[in-house]
């Protein structure tokens with residue numbers, strides 16, 4: 072009998088992939104399933120980006136690249152960060168990685184060990200707590216509440232810091248709630264963190280471009296006093312419809328970039344060269360396809376939220392970013408998991424239980440509107456009919 076490392080028993084998963092597998096199996100058996108479960112844009116990567124990767128392969132870029140990423144790409148990342156957030160970043164502090172998740176894993180590996188606490192949002196991206204547990208550190212949830220529009224509160228973060236806290240993970244715009252934490256709250260948090268100079272922050276801003284209405288995204292990189300301990304998690308997956316390319320980046324403080332690069336050398340060596348050329352084209356080329364995609368998400372958002380609020384038993388606040396609605400399902404009398412399963416099996420709609428994003432997600436359902444307006448409309452009709460007809464209605 073083999074003996075595995077203790078962390079393996081602690082490793083969680085993303086139920087999005089399990090639901091996707093079940094949805095595919097149901098479809099294979101002839102059922103019609105509308106997928107509002109998976110968190111990826113339903114758009115194709117723009118042709119000029121695809122062409123840049125093909126050209127890179129034709130031009131013979133088949134070998135390893137520097138572990139930190141191609142210099143032109145790291146430079147392009149800093150130009151983009153300056154354009155969008157007005158911040159100056161040294162290209163030497165950018166680490167190109169295979170997807171946003173890798174920056175998260177590296178940060179948790181760098182700071183986490185038994186006896187250490189790491190704060191993370193609940194409900195939040197399930198990989199946060201999974202990675203923290205894997206390294207033997209203690210995950211400390213920061214509860215996010217519907218009453219605050221699921222934005223994190225500076226107070227809730229600061230009051231959870233103890234002498235054992237080494238890292239705080241924050242996420243705005245957020246998965247699974249779509250919440251955009253207002254700049255004033257981030258100002259308060261940044262001011263409070265000055266009292267805790269030993270604590271690093273991982274700011275997951277993978278949805279930073281997907282912000283709607285009059286809201287704006289405030290990057291943690293914009294706080295000069297925190298620059299020596301803020302790690303930015305960003306990437307191409309969500310904003311350029313490039314989830315399958317596996318391309319992301321981290322911006323690391325001067326003191327940490329060397330360690331992060333070593334983690335890269337020790338794990339993946341470098342990112343697929345052609346994908347990196349695609350990343351350069353994405354950042355430096357025309358941005359109109361991004362603008363079109365964001366406009367489409369916004370249109371769907373404005374359609375989905377009022378429609379959900381018209382349904383008996385559901386109540387949904389307005390998400391300001393990403394592509395998720397997170398309705399309260401308390402009025403259905405069902406647990407989040409039961410509703411997720413029954414909607415999939417009985418109504419042909421794939422969604423995700425809020426409880427798969429942490430304890431605070433119980434009583435909510437994540438609905439991804441990264442699907443066509445037509446499919447969303449059909450799914451909402453199915454949902455309405457199912458709620459009206461279900462045999463066990465209260």
Ligand code: PLP
Pocket residue numbers: 110169170171172173196242245246275277306307308314318319
């Ligand atoms: N962070 C959040 C909040 C996410 O929702 C996701 C993907 O769903 C990621 C990070 C990971 O992105 P990637 O696919 O680039 O690894």
